[in-house]
Amino acid sequence: MSSAVTPRGWTKFGxxxxxxxxxxxxxxxxVLLVIFSFSASRNVGTWGGWTFEWYGxxxxxxxxxxxxxxxxxxxxxxxxxxxVLGTMAALALERFTFRGKQVFDGLLYLPIIIPDVTMAVxxxxxxxEFFDVINAVFGIQMRKGFNSIVxxxxxxxxxxxxxxxxxxxxxxxxxxxxxxxxxxxxxxxxFRYVTFPQIxxxxxxxxxxxxxxxxxxxxxxxxxxxxxxxxxxxxVFGLIRKGVTPLINAISVVMLVGSxxxxxxxxxxxxxxxxxxx
Amino acid sequence: MTVVEALLSQEPDEREATPEFExxxxxxxxRRGFLMALPAYAYLVLFFAVPxxxxxxxxxxxxxxxxxxxxxxxxxxxxxxxxxxxxxxxxFRSVWLALLxxxxxxxxxxxxxxxxxxxxxxxxxxxxxxxxxxxxxxFLVRNYAWRVILGNDGxxxxxxxxxxxGEQELLFSQTAVVLGxxxxxxxxMILPLYAAVERIDHGLLEASRDLYASGYQSxxxxxxxxxMPGVIAGSILVFVPSLGAYVTPEILGGAKTTLLGSxxxxxxxxxxxxxxxxxxSFVLMAIMLVTTIIYFRKGGRTL
Numbered sequence: 069m070s071s072a073v074t075p076r077g078w079t080k081f082g083x084x085x086x087x088x089x090x091x092x093x094x095x096x097x098x099v100l101l102v103i104f105s106f107s108a109s110r111n112v113g114t115w116g117g118w119t120f121e122w123y124g125x126x127x128x129x130x131x132x133x134x135x136x137x138x139x140x141x142x143x144x145x146x147x148x149x150x151x152v153l154g155t156m157a158a159l160a161l162e163r164f165t166f167r168g169k170q171v172f173d174g175l176l177y178l179p180i181i182i183p184d185v186t187m188a189v190x191x192x193x194x195x196x197e198f199f200d201v202i203n204a205v206f207g208i209q210m211r212k213g214f215n216s217i218v219x220x221x222x223x224x225x226x227x228x229x230x231x232x233x234x235x236x237x238x239x240x241x242x243x244x245x246x247x248x249x250x251x252x253x254x255x256x257x258x259f260r261y262v263t264f265p266q267i268x269x270x271x272x273x274x275x276x277x278x279x280x281x282x283x284x285x286x287x288x289x290x291x292x293x294x295x296x297x298x299x300x301x302x303x304v305f306g307l308i309r310k311g312v313t314p315l316i317n318a319i320s321v322v323m324l325v326g327s328x329x330x331x332x333x334x335x336x337x338x339x340x341x342x343x344x345x346x
Numbered sequence: 347m348t349v350v351e352a353l354l355s356q357e358p359d360e361r362e363a364t365p366e367f368e369x370x371x372x373x374x375x376x377r378r379g380f381l382m383a384l385p386a387y388a389y390l391v392l393f394f395a396v397p398x399x400x401x402x403x404x405x406x407x408x409x410x411x412x413x414x415x416x417x418x419x420x421x422x423x424x425x426x427x428x429x430x431x432x433x434x435x436x437x438f439r440s441v442w443l444a445l446l447x448x449x450x451x452x453x454x455x456x457x458x459x460x461x462x463x464x465x466x467x468x469x470x471x472x473x474x475x476x477x478x479x480x481x482x483x484x485f486l487v488r489n490y491a492w493r494v495i496l497g498n499d500g501x502x503x504x505x506x507x508x509x510x511x512g513e514q515e516l517l518f519s520q521t522a523v524v525l526g527x528x529x530x531x532x533x534x535m536i537l538p539l540y541a542a543v544e545r546i547d548h549g550l551l552e553a554s555r556d557l558y559a560s561g562y563q564s565x566x567x568x569x570x571x572x573x574m575p576g577v578i579a580g581s582i583l584v585f586v587p588s589l590g591a592y593v594t595p596e597i598l599g600g601a602k603t604t605l606l607g608s609x610x611x612x613x614x615x616x617x618x619x620x621x622x623x624x625x626x627s628f629v630l631m632a633i634m635l636v637t638t639i640i641y642f643r644k645g646g647r648t649l
Binding site: 091153220301326 | 375376380382385390393395398400401458460462473475476477480483488492494497498499501529532536586590597607611614623624627628635
C-alpha cells in the first residue's frame with residue numbers, strides 16, 4: 069500500500085470512525101439481545117437480574133422443541149438433495165456444452181434473484197394445484213407440511229449450491245483434468261480422482277450456505293407449512309407477531325448460536341481451502 | 347511393460363482427425379452434459395418454472411364469492427386494481443423505502459470498503475470475518491434484536507431519556523423499517539464493494555494525486571468509476587430484497603407502513619384474494635427483473 073494515497077487528517081479520522089461505527093452497529097444489537105435473554109424482567113428490553121428461566125421455558129415448550137426438530141430435519145434433507153443436484157448442474161454448465169444450456173443457466177439464476185414473497189406465492193399456488201393433480205392421478209391425499217417445505221427449500225437451494233460450486237470450478241486449472249483424460253482415465257475416473265477432490269471445499273461451502281438458508285427462511289416456509297409442521301423461524305415469527313416475550317429472546321439466542329456455529333464451520337472450511345493453495 | 351511404455355507404444359488413433367468422428371464425439375459430450383444437468387433441470391422446471399406459470403395464470407383469474415378462485419373467464423381485473431390509490435401508495439412507498447435503504451447502505455459501505463482495502467492483509471482478513479458473521483446470521487433474529495432495542499422501556503428510549511431528548515418512539519415507524527433493512531442488508535453492500543475496491547491498483551490513485559487532482563477529484567474520476575461494478579452489484583443485492591421485504595416491516599413497522607411484501611401476504615393469508623395477490627407478486631418480480639436489466643445496461647455504459 070503506497071503512502072501517497074493513505075488518507076490523512078480529517079479524511080483518515082472519518083474513515084476510522086466510520087469503520088468503528090459500522091462494527092458497533094453490527095454487534096451492539098446482537099450483544100444486547102444476548103444480555104437481555106438472561107434478564108429476569110418480564111419486559112424484554114429491561115434488565116432485572118440474572119436468570120436462566122427463559123431457556124428453561126424453551127426446553128419445556130413442546131411446540132418450540134418440535135419446531136426446532138422439524139427445522140433441523142428439513143435443513144439436512146433439503147441440503148443433501150440440493151448439494152447433489154446443484155453440483156451436477158454446476159459440472160454440466162462449467163464443463164459441457166449441450167442444447168438448452170442457456171435456458172437452464174437462466175432458470176438456475178432465477179431462484180436467487182426472485183423476491184422471497186414471490187417465490188412463497190408461487191409455491192403456495194403450486195402445491196394447491198399439485199396436490200389436486202396427485203390426488204386425481206394416484207388417489208393419494210397429500211397435505212402441506214414436511215414434503216412441501218423440503219421440496220420448496222430444495223427449489224431455491226439448488227441454485228445457491230450451483231453458484232458456489234461453479235465459482236470453484238471456474239477458478240480451477242483444467243489442465244489436470246485434461247492430463248488425466250489424456251492418460252486414458254475414463255470421464256468418471258477423472259472426475260472421481262482429479263476434479264472431485266479439488267471442488268470439495270466448494271461443495272462444502274455450498275452445503276453450508278444451503279443449510280443456513282434453509283434454517284433462516286421464514287416467508288416461503290410460512291406459505292408451505294402445514295398442520296404439525298412448523299420450522300423454528302416460522303414459529304418464532306408467529307410468536308413475535310402475538311407480542312414479544314422473554315421466551316423469544318431465549319429462542320433467538322439459541323438460533324444465533326446455531327448461525328455462529330455454522331459461520332465457524334465455514335471459516336474452518338476456508339482454512340482448509342487456503343491451506344491447499346499453500 | 348510399464349504404463350508409460352504402454353502409452354508411448356500406442357499407435358496414434360487414426361479416427362481422431364476425421365470430421366465424422368469429431369461430430370460424433372461432440373454429440374456424445376452434449377448428451378452427457380444434458381444428462382448431468384437433467385435432474386436439476388427437471389426439478390427446477392417442475393418446482394420453479396411451473397409454479398411461476400401458475401402465478402401468472404392466477405393473476406388473470408377471478409376471485410369468487412367464497413374467497414376461492416375461478417380459473418375460467420380470464421380478465422385483467424387484478425391488474426386494473428393496481429391503479430387504485432391505496433395500491434399505488436403502497437407501491438411508491440415500497441420503492442421509495444427500498445431506494446432509501448440502498449442509498450444509506452451505499453453511503454455507509456463505500457468509505458468502509460475503502461478503509462478495509464487500505465488495511466494490512468492480516469487485519470483486513472479479521473475485519474472481513476466480522477462483516478461475514480452478520481451476513482450469515484439469522485435475518486429474523488437480527489431484526490428481532492432491534493424490536494427489543496426500540497421497544498417499550500428498551501435501551502433506545504432509555505438512552506434518549508438520559509440524553510434529555512424526551513421519550514422518543516421509533517418503533518412501528520418507517521424510520522424503524524429502514525433501520526431494520528439497512529441493518530439486515532448492509533453486508534450485501536460491503537462485500538461486493540470491497541471486492542471491487544480491493545482490485546483497484548492504488549498506483550492509479552497515486553498518479554492522479556501526483557497530477558494535482560484533489561482528494562475529491564481522484565475519488566470522482568478514478569476510484570468511483572473503477573469501483574462501479576461493485577456499486578452496481580451491491581445496490582442490486584440491497585434494493586431487490588428491500589423492495590420485497592416482508593419480515594422487517596412486519597416486525598418493526600406499523601399499520602401505516604404496509605409495504606408491498608406484507609400487502610401480498612395479506613392477500614393470501616387474510617383477504618383471500620388470490621388473483622390480486624398473484625398479480626402483485628408478478629408486478630414485484632417484473633420490477634426486479636427490469637431494475638436488474640436497466641442497472642446492468644447503465645453500468646455497462648459507465649464502465
